[in-house]
Amino acid sequence: MRIALLHARYTLIETARVPIAVMGAVVFPALTLLFFVLPQRAIAEDSGAATRAVASLAVFAVLNNALFSFALSIAQDREQPWDPYLRTLPVRAASRVFGHVLASAVLGVAAVIPVVVLGALLTAARATPLGLVGAAAALVVAGIPFALAGICIGYAMTSRGASAIVQVVMFGLAFGGGLFFQPTTFAPWLDAVSRVLPSRQARDLVVFAVQGGTLDLWTWIGIVAWSAALLALALVLYRRDEGRRFR
Numbered sequence: 460m461r462i463a464l465l466h467a468r469y470t471l472i473e474t475a476r477v478p479i480a481v482m483g484a485v486v487f488p489a490l491t492l493l494f495f496v497l498p499q500r501a502i503a504e505d506s507g508a509a510t511r512a513v514a515s516l517a518v519f520a521v522l523n524n525a526l527f528s529f530a531l532s533i534a535q536d537r538e539q540p541w542d543p544y545l546r547t548l549p550v551r552a553a554s555r556v557f558g559h560v561l562a563s564a565v566l567g568v569a570a571v572i573p574v575v576v577l578g579a580l581l582t583a584a585r586a587t588p589l590g591l592v593g594a595a596a597a598l599v600v601a602g603i604p605f606a607l608a609g610i611c612i613g614y615a616m617t618s619r620g621a622s623a624i625v626q627v628v629m630f631g632l633a634f635g636g637g638l639f640f641q642p643t644t645f646a647p648w649l650d651a652v653s654r655v656l657p658s659r660q661a662r663d664l665v666v667f668a669v670q671g672g673t674l675d676l677w678t679w680i681g682i683v684a685w686s687a688a689l690l691a692l693a694l695v696l697y698r699r700d701e702g703r704r705f706r
Contacts, residue, residue, distance in 0.1 A: 466558025488520035513578030525605035533613025593668035601661030607689035
């Protein structure tokens with residue numbers, strides 16, 4: 460864990476050296492809130508609907524940050540001479556992977572804050588202090604599959620390929636997971652498909668943390684299953700990349 464924390468620290472330092480990348484991760488979800496949420500009449504009149512919408516956009520902020528930050532940064536790092544040197548150090552693959560996940564969590568918090576602030580100021584969304592704490596914890600848990608997905612793309616693709624794939628995956632998960640439009644508007648077949656996606660499971664978990672109610676057991680099963688599968692794939696892709704370039 461100590462090595463993972465060290466990797467997370469230096470990943471954040473490297474990211475901070477490119478301010479435009481940080482601004483993109485922080486500003487884009489907030490702009491999405493302004494364009495997709497505020498124009499809806501129900502958001503201005505219905506506190507429950509507004510709260511669910513803001514929670515969904517908070518999940519999108521985490522999703523956007525995790526995919527873009529790590530898929531692109533890892534893919535670009537693999538093309539730099541510094542990365543082969545790091546591979547020669549006696550550090551397990553899991554340490555670097557967990558380091559990326561921890562750094563993603565920190566950046567995800569920075570991306571969520573503008574969404575929450577704008578939602579509180581410009582919509583009818585309301586949440587108790589306990590609900591906000593629960594939502595923060597839920598976002599950390601729900602963001603793990605997104606971070607691991609970004610890591611998988613980064614180790615599987617070149618930087619150009621990763622850029623294209625990330626956009627397809629991000630918007631597919633966002634629309635399919637009900638982050639831009641409430642799942643209650645989905646056709647039955649789309650709702651069934653949506654429930655399998657990690658973005659829908661993350662959205663349901665965060666909404667439950669904020670508003671209470673009931674949460675399907677499948678949501679927890681899905682988050683755990685996606686996290687385990689993507690972690691295993693990330694480790695496989697890391698070792699495959701290591702084997703290709705260092706044999």
